[in-house]
Amino acid sequence: xxxxxxxxxxxxxxxxxxxxxxxxxxxxxxxxxxxxxxxxxxxxxxxxxxxxxxxxxxxxxxxxxxxxxxxxxxxxxxxxxxx
Numbered sequence: 541x542x543x544x545x546x547x548x549x550x551x552x553x554x555x556x557x558x559x560x561x562x563x564x565x566x567x568x569x570x571x572x573x574x575x576x577x578x579x580x581x582x583x584x585x586x587x588x589x590x591x592x593x594x595x596x597x598x599x600x601x602x603x604x605x606x607x608x609x610x611x612x613x614x615x616x617x618x619x620x621x622x623x
Contacts, residue, residue, distance in 0.1 A: 541592060547572045547582070548590075549597035551606050558606040585609060588617050 547568075551558045561568045569579050581589035585607065588599050604614045 541578075543572050543574060544578045544582075544590070544593070544595055545599060547574065548595065548603040552599060552602040555606065558603075558608075564605060585613060586617075588620065591618065 551561055553623065557568065565583055569582055574582060578593055578595075580586070581593065585604070587600050587604055587609075591597060599615070605611070
């Protein structure tokens with residue numbers, strides 16, 4: 541969970557990292573040694589899954605914003621209105 545939180549925090553604080561993530565998510569996830577369900581959730585930008593895994597909701601939300609995820613889409617996903 542520490543690595544996931546670090547990644548979410550870093551994306552939130554570093555626009556260049558967010559841009560690199562959008563361009564090559566797998567490469568960034570490799571740098572953070574992300575594996576398993578957290579890696580899949582980040583690759584798919586599955587924010588509901590990140591919540592279920594226990595990631596901090598604040599970090600998830602602001603990471604999503606930095607990744608330019610539409611807020612309405614983000615909330616719909618969290619409310620399970622869309623996958």
